[in-house]
Amino acid sequence: MKFTFAATLLALSVLGIATGGCQCKVVQFIFGDSLSDVGNNDYLSKGLAKANLPWYGIDFGNGMPNGRFCNGRTVADIIGDKMGLPRPPAFLDPSLTEDMIMQNGVNYASGGGGILNETGTYFIQRFSLYKQIELFQGTKELIREKIGDNETEKFFQQSLYVVALGSNDFINNYLMPVYSDSYTYNDDSFVTYLTETLRAQLTLLHSLGVRQLMAFGLGPMGCIPLQRVLSTSGGCQDRTNKLALSFNQATSKMLEDVSSKLPNASFRFGDAYDVVNDLISNPVKHGFNNSDSPCCSWGKIRPALTCIPLSKLCKDRSKYVFWDEYHPTESANELIANELIRKMGLSPTNLSPSAAPFAAPSPQG
Numbered sequence: 001m002k003f004t005f006a007a008t009l010l011a012l013s014v015l016g017i018a019t020g021g022c023q024c025k026v027v028q029f030i031f032g033d034s035l036s037d038v039g040n041n042d043y044l045s046k047g048l049a050k051a052n053l054p055w056y057g058i059d060f061g062n063g064m065p066n067g068r069f070c071n072g073r074t075v076a077d078i079i080g081d082k083m084g085l086p087r088p089p090a091f092l093d094p095s096l097t098e099d100m101i102m103q104n105g106v107n108y109a110s111g112g113g114g115i116l117n118e119t120g121t122y123f124i125q126r127f128s129l130y131k132q133i134e135l136f137q138g139t140k141e142l143i144r145e146k147i148g149d150n151e152t153e154k155f156f157q158q159s160l161y162v163v164a165l166g167s168n169d170f171i172n173n174y175l176m177p178v179y180s181d182s183y184t185y186n187d188d189s190f191v192t193y194l195t196e197t198l199r200a201q202l203t204l205l206h207s208l209g210v211r212q213l214m215a216f217g218l219g220p221m222g223c224i225p226l227q228r229v230l231s232t233s234g235g236c237q238d239r240t241n242k243l244a245l246s247f248n249q250a251t252s253k254m255l256e257d258v259s260s261k262l263p264n265a266s267f268r269f270g271d272a273y274d275v276v277n278d279l280i281s282n283p284v285k286h287g288f289n290n291s292d293s294p295c296c297s298w299g300k301i302r303p304a305l306t307c308i309p310l311s312k313l314c315k316d317r318s319k320y321v322f323w324d325e326y327h328p329t330e331s332a333n334e335l336i337a338n339e340l341i342r343k344m345g346l347s348p349t350n351l352s353p354s355a356a357p358f359a360a361p362s363p364q365g
Contacts, residue, residue, distance in 0.1 A: 027105035028080050028088045031132045032164040034111030034327065036076045039067025040127065041111045043092035047125035049112035054309045055296055059317065059330055069111055071295070071323050072330025076107075076162070078337035084348045091135055098146045102155075106139055108132035114168040115198050118181065122172075129165055129201050137208055156209035157264075163202070164216040166251075169194055170243055171221060171326075187243060195250040202258055202267060212266045214344065215255055217248035219276035219336075225294045226325040229302045234292075236280075248273055268344065275339040279321060279332065286335060288319050295320035295329060 030036050034049065042052045051057070051069040059072035067090060068074055073081070080087060088105035089096055096106070110127035112120035117128045127135070144152040173179045174190050185193060198215070205213070221227065222240030231237050252269040259267040283291040295314035296307035304311065307324045314320050323329045328336065340346075 027103065028076070028085050028107070029105045029136070029159060029161050030076055030088060030107040030109050030164070031129060031136070031162065032076065032107075032109030033113045033168055034069040034109075036074055036107065036109035036164055037067060037069060037090075037111045038074070038077075038087070038107050038109070039090035040092045040107070040109065041125075042067045043090070043094075044110075044125035047112075047123060049120070049123040049126060051111065051307075053307070055307055055311065055313055058313075069324070069327045070330055070333065071317055073333060075333045075337045075340070076109075076164070078330075078334050079341060079346070082337070082341060082348070083346060091139075098142055101139060101143065102146075106136075108135050109164070112168060112172065113165060114173060115165050115194055115201065116169050116173060116181070118179065119169045119173040122178070129163070129198075133201060133204055133208070136205075140208060153209060157211050159210065159212070161205070161210050161213040162216065162270075163198075163205075163213065166194070166198075166218050166247060167221050167244075170218075170240065170247075171224075171227075174243075175240065187239075187246070191243065191246045191250050194247065195254050198251065199254050199258060202255075203262065206258075206262045206265055211264050214268050214270050215251065216270040216340070217251060217273060218244035219273050220244060220280060223277075223280045223292075224326055225292065225322050226303050226305070228292055229325070244273065270340050270344055272336050272339050272343070276336060279335060283321060288321050288331070290314070290319060291321040293320075294322045294324045296324050 034051075037051070041047050041050050051067055052065045054065060055071065057064055057066045057068055057071070060066060060068060077087060086104045088107045089100060091106050091108045108127060110132065112123035112126035113128050113132070114120055115129050117130055119128065120126050140152065140156055143155065147155070174181050174185070176182060181190060202213070202215070220236065220241045221244050222237035227237045227240055228234055248271055252271065255267045255269045259265045279286050279288070280291045283289060294304070294307075295317050296311045298304040298310070299312055303325045305325055317323075317329055318331045320329050321332045
């Protein structure tokens with residue numbers, strides 16, 4: 001499912017450049033898909049995956065669409081807020097400047113994007129992870145021109161990052177027969193292909209200065225409303241969930257291996273599969289009353305795929321796990337974010353260059 005969060009978070013940013021170097025605070029750099037997108041796709045003129053119509057954003061700011069595929073905040077927003085971090089603007093935001101980057105970071109996440117370049121091609125335009133990394137490399141060069149080589153390397157090596165993609169590679173690629181990957185691979189070999197591609201991408205990020213990174217796993221994507229409505233029983237699709245679990249297991253092991261082999265790398269895995277699965281299986285336990293259908297829909301016309309002005313909204317958005325056919329509500333995102341914060345041992349940053357909120361927590365004795 002799209003609980004691959006994204007989403008996507010955390011780098012150090014320059015507040016000011018003094019003679020002795022930079023004064024830094026912790027901000028966010030996000031790589032992700034629609035769970036973390038804050039408007040990049042809105043600026044892709046030919047892109048089909050957009051959240052630029054009501055009722056998206058109804059519970060965020062002024063209630064107008066803002067590029068988030070949700071009624072409110074994303075998981076990345078919530079984790080950042082709880083850690084005292086500024087929210088990074090979309091990379092394609094026309095007002096973005098070098099100073100904004102150094103003070104707020106950047107969000108490269110793109111709805112429909114995947115780890116694989118071929119994922120989501122029917123959306124026409126979207127940023128794959130390789131493209132997001134290319135944009136990040138360009139960002140680094142912009143900062144280099146502004147503050148010089150030494151400060152730039154220091155800035156990016158002190159940075160904290162999150163990578164949150166993967167569900168589209170299954171839902172909008174491998175599990176669709178229109179894609180060649182669906183008949184080129186079997187379940188096991190596709191998970192291997194996906195994980196090894198991600199390994200290469202993380203290694204590339206390391207070569208660009210990334211040292212501390214969180215990569216988030218997938219939730220039970222076979223239980224999103226779209227998967228349910230496309231099943232014969234209306235229940236979760238077991239094969240899809242098993243693929244998510246296989247990806248999580250392979251990615252967790254790969255991150256341990258990469259982190260042990262790359263110099264000064266601290267790459268960690270964020271897994272919320274169990275809590276999301278429990279939320280869907282036992283919604284009342286978590287304060288919800290609906291976990292199988294979208295809050296924003298066309299009533300009995302399913303799947304609606306996207307939320308539009310003609311859609312009907314549920315009476316209480318805080319009681320629904322899903323906002324549309326793909327994405328969780330802000331209420332569900334908050335529960336997911338809290339679980340990731342707990343599992344990762346994250347705490348509010350002290351805004352110090354030496355802060356390492358992604359470092360492994362000390363053993364409790």
